[in-house]
Amino acid sequence: MSERLLVAGNIAVAMGALAAGCRYYFGYPITPQSDIPAYMSGELRKLGGTFIQAESEIASINMLLGASACGFRAMTSSSSPGISLKQEGISYMAGSELPGLIVNICRSGPGLGGIDPSQADYFQSVKTGGHGGYRTIVVAPASVQEMYDLTILAFDLSDRYRMPAVLLADSLVGQMKEALECTPYVPPADLPAKEWAVTGKRGRPDQRIVKSLYLGEGELEAHNWKLWRRAEDLKAKEQRSEARRLDDAELVVTGFGSAARIARSAVEMARAAGLKVGFLRPITLFPFPEEAFAAATANCKKVLCVELSTGQMVEDVRLSVARDADVAFYGRPPGTGSLPTPEELFAQIQKHYGKGA
Amino acid sequence: MKPVFARPVSLKDVATHFCPGCQHGLIHRLAADAMDHFGVQQQTIGVASVGCSVFLYEYFDIDVVEAPHGRAPAVATGVKRARPDDVVFTYQGDGDLAAIGTSEIIHAANRGELFTVLFVNNTTYGMTGGQMAPTSLPGQRTLTSPEGRDVAMDGYPMRMAEVIAALDGTAYSVRVAVNSPKNILAAGKAIKKAFEYQIEKKGFAFVEVLATCPTNWGMNPLAANERVASEMIPYFKLGTFKERG
Numbered sequence: 040m041s042e043r044l045l046v047a048g049n050i051a052v053a054m055g056a057l058a059a060g061c062r063y064y065f066g067y068p069i070t071p072q073s074d075i076p077a078y079m080s081g082e083l084r085k086l087g088g089t090f091i092q093a094e095s096e097i098a099s100i101n102m103l104l105g106a107s108a109c110g111f112r113a114m115t116s117s118s119s120p121g122i123s124l125k126q127e128g129i130s131y132m133a134g135s136e137l138p139g140l141i142v143n144i145c146r147s148g149p150g151l152g153g154i155d156p157s158q159a160d161y162f163q164s165v166k167t168g169g170h171g172g173y174r175t176i177v178v179a180p181a182s183v184q185e186m187y188d189l190t191i192l193a194f195d196l197s198d199r200y201r202m203p204a205v206l207l208a209d210s211l212v213g214q215m216k217e218a219l220e221c222t223p224y225v226p227p228a229d230l231p232a233k234e235w236a237v238t239g240k241r242g243r244p245d246q247r248i249v250k251s252l253y254l255g256e257g258e259l260e261a262h263n264w265k266l267w268r269r270a271e272d273l274k275a276k277e278q279r280s281e282a283r284r285l286d287d288a289e290l291v292v293t294g295f296g297s298a299a300r301i302a303r304s305a306v307e308m309a310r311a312a313g314l315k316v317g318f319l320r321p322i323t324l325f326p327f328p329e330e331a332f333a334a335a336t337a338n339c340k341k342v343l344c345v346e347l348s349t350g351q352m353v354e355d356v357r358l359s360v361a362r363d364a365d366v367a368f369y370g371r372p373p374g375t376g377s378l379p380t381p382e383e384l385f386a387q388i389q390k391h392y393g394k395g396a
Numbered sequence: 397m398k399p400v401f402a403r404p405v406s407l408k409d410v411a412t413h414f415c416p417g418c419q420h421g422l423i424h425r426l427a428a429d430a431m432d433h434f435g436v437q438q439q440t441i442g443v444a445s446v447g448c449s450v451f452l453y454e455y456f457d458i459d460v461v462e463a464p465h466g467r468a469p470a471v472a473t474g475v476k477r478a479r480p481d482d483v484v485f486t487y488q489g490d491g492d493l494a495a496i497g498t499s500e501i502i503h504a505a506n507r508g509e510l511f512t513v514l515f516v517n518n519t520t521y522g523m524t525g526g527q528m529a530p531t532s533l534p535g536q537r538t539l540t541s542p543e544g545r546d547v548a549m550d551g552y553p554m555r556m557a558e559v560i561a562a563l564d565g566t567a568y569s570v571r572v573a574v575n576s577p578k579n580i581l582a583a584g585k586a587i588k589k590a591f592e593y594q595i596e597k598k599g600f601a602f603v604e605v606l607a608t609c610p611t612n613w614g615m616n617p618l619a620a621n622e623r624v625a626s627e628m629i630p631y632f633k634l635g636t637f638k639e640r641g
Contacts, residue, residue: 063478089477093470094503101467101500105443105474108461113474131464237459237475239439239482248453250444250462 041221048186049074049213052142052206053082055190056114058224061140062088063113065102067095067121071154071210072144075116096121100128100141107132107139108249110236112194116142119160120151123168129203130169133266134251136235138197140190141175142206144213147373156211156297157373161351164207165324172263174270176204176277177324179295183217189322191224198230200273202266207324209347211297211378273326280328281320282335284310288317290392291335292384293356294345295321298370302345305384312385314392324352332359339364343391345384346370347377367391404428406437408457417610417617419574420448423516424455426580427485430588431458434595440483443472445497447489448522466497469504472511483594484511491521494530494554501560505600508565512590513602515556518609519628526612530554533631538612553631557604561637567599569638573606575624579634586636598641606632 046054053075056064064079076092083090089106093099099115106113117125122143132139143164147157164177176196178189186208193204237247253259284306285291294302299320309316319335321328336342342360344353344367353368360366369387371377403409406428412421431437437458444452446465453460463471468486476484493501493515501513520538521527528541531553535544545553561569568590572583583605590601606628608620615623 063474065474091473091477091507094499097467098470098473098500098503101464101470102474102477104463104467105461105471105476106478107474108471109441109475109478111478113478127464128467135462237441237461238479239441239459240457241438246453246457247459248462249460250453252450252462 041223044219044221045216046183046219047074047214047216048180048183048208049144050078051183051186051219052116052190053078054221055187056140056194057082057086058221059112059191059194060224061112061114061194062086063103063106063111064088064090065093065099065113065115066117067093067099069118069121071146071213072116072118072142075142096124097128100125103139104128104132104135104137107137108135108237110233110238112198114140114142116144118144119146119148119157122160122163126169129175130171130173131251132203133169133173133175134171135249136201136266137203137249138201139203140193140197140206141203143208145207145209153374154210155373155375156209156347156378158209158296158298158347159351159373160207161324161346161348164205165327165355173266174325175202176200176273177207178204179207179322179324180212181296181299181320182212183215183219185322186212187219187221195227195230196273196277200269202269207296209297277323278326278328278330279322280331281322282331283318285317285319285335285339287315288339289315290341290343290388291317291319291339292343292345292388293319293321295324295352298345298347301379301381302384304381305388308381308385309388309392314388316388316392321352327355327359329359332356333361336361336364341391341394342366343387344368345379345387347373404432406431406440406457408455410455412455413451414448415611417608417620418448419607420516422574422580423514423605423607426584426587427487427514428456429584430591431483433588434591436483436591436595439481440485441475441479443468443475443484443486445486445488445492447492449487449489449516452487466492466495467500468492469497469500469509469513473504473507473509476509476511480510483591485514485591486511487514488516489522490515490517490519490529490531494556502563505560505602506563506565508567508600510594510597510599512594514587515602515604516607517556517604517632518607519553520609520612522609522612526609533627555632557602557637560602565600566602566638567640568593568601570602570636571604571606571632571634573624573629573634575606575621
């Protein structure tokens with residue numbers, strides 16, 4: 040039996056990372072994720088790992104690049120403006136086929152914005168904010184338990200597909216406390232060995248080179264096709280979502296992370312009121328659970344997408360649903376006092392329920 | 397017969413892409429000599445930077461990680477912390493280290509990271525075609541200072557070996573040149589010492605090497621080499637600025 044604890048989501052991320060064998064943390068202070076480096080600084084010292092409070096977000100993502108190039112599980116965590124600064128390094132990691140975990144406990148923006156729960160970094164995370172055309176794995180926890188579980192999943196997927204992984208959450212999921220069961224980590228038996236990691240040659244005939252520069256005739260095109268195939272493989276195998284009450288649903292409510300938590304309460308209110316409303320929550324944002332949306336809208340032709348932004352994920356929902364399905368959107372841009380209540384979302388459900396597609 | 401001169405095993409038997417009269421090849425050789433001297437080729441990881449020296453892995457027969465522009469000291473920090481028993485070095489030019497990567501080099505030195513930095517100062521951006529560098533001399537004509545560096549507008553050349561020496565985390569900081577046999581011998585010794593500082597875990601070691609860029613200086617190799625003595629060394633004094641332990 041594993042222990043049951045009452046912890047904050049940010050601490051669950053740190054605990055998940057340690058459980059997954061991450062012994063290298065590099066970061067820079069920024070609200071509302073500062074619990075993560077505080078926890079890691081103490082625990083990693085006890086475990087003989089490495090914690091560095093870097094001089095900048097730019098330095099910390101590049102320290103992560105270096106530790107990851109050596110084949111070790113490593114991470115950084117930050118919040119929106121800090122994640123913007125890391126985009127250069129994320130692009131280089133993607134180009135260099137390096138795994139690694141980047142945790143974004145979002146602030147509201149743009150610019151310095153505020154520290155309220157926000158989902159306005161969906162585009163930056165899912166469509167990627169750096170240059171050159173690449174993909175990163177993106178997971179979106181909606182509970183403290185998922186902050187732990189999806190941190191572990193992100194490390195596994197990142198190693199398997201050799202691409203950086205982003206954990207996208209906000210202060211609502213990061214700072215609320217819930218019960219956490221720390222299931223012991225068992226590494227997947229089929230994770231490939233890191234035969235690309237630099238170790239010093241140590242008798243190997245060939246050098247190992249971790250790089251993203253390809254100037255030879257045809258090299259860079261071939262490299263990009265390789266990265267694309269890996270992303271396609273990820274899309275085919277790793278889509279994850281949570282579905283509830285879809286069987287008889289006449290309206291499907293969707294959202295991710297903290298918006299989904301509120302939306303789920305609104306769906307329960309609707310069911311109690313006799314409305315046939317279902318719930319579909321993407322757990323992986325990349326790969327986006329296209330198949331689940333296509334299946335859910337095979338019969339039910341109405342979808343309501345809820346976000347803590349003016350609408351970002353809704354674009355991917357519209358691309359994924361059946362062609363004759365109608366996707367409505369309700370969102371509020373992040374800021375103090377803008378977090379919708381379950382009652383507010385229930386009113387939106389009532390508004391869209393029964394409306395023709 | 398015992399050979400008295402041979403290619404270091406740490407260096408590959410290939411021709412370089414460097415321009416005629418460029419001194420990167422010579423500095424590569426000195427670094428390879430140091431690796432051979434300590435017998436560490438098999439446990440060395442190089443960190444390449446962005447600029448003419450990005451192709452480090454084409455010439456050194458060692459494992460290499462390529463860093464984004466200016467970030468080599470941060471990447472090397474991650475590498476060295478992950479593999480503390482390996483020998484790690486960065487090889488960076490003046491635009492990379494003293495402009496876009498100023499923050500990374502200062503803080504790596506200040507943390508006393510146990511790796512070696514080889515800093516090649518040729519007072520210009522070589523790869524991009526000869527723009528003004530943070531080390532371009534007052535009055536130096538470049539693509540982006542066509543009437544010469546105007547210190548009132550562009551600021552002053554940065555003396556990085558002295559800047560780095562001022563930090564408590566630095567154990568060894570030195571400036572050398574490779575414009576004469578005497579200076580090449582001294583540079584070789586300094587580079588060896590910088591590796592020794594790392595191997596003996598004495599602390600952060602920094603070697604600034606003054607070098608030519610004949611192509612972007614618009615000079616032939618001999619004239620370029622002469623400029624090192626007549627213009628660079630008077631501003632960038634050779635010497636040891638920190639030697640601890």
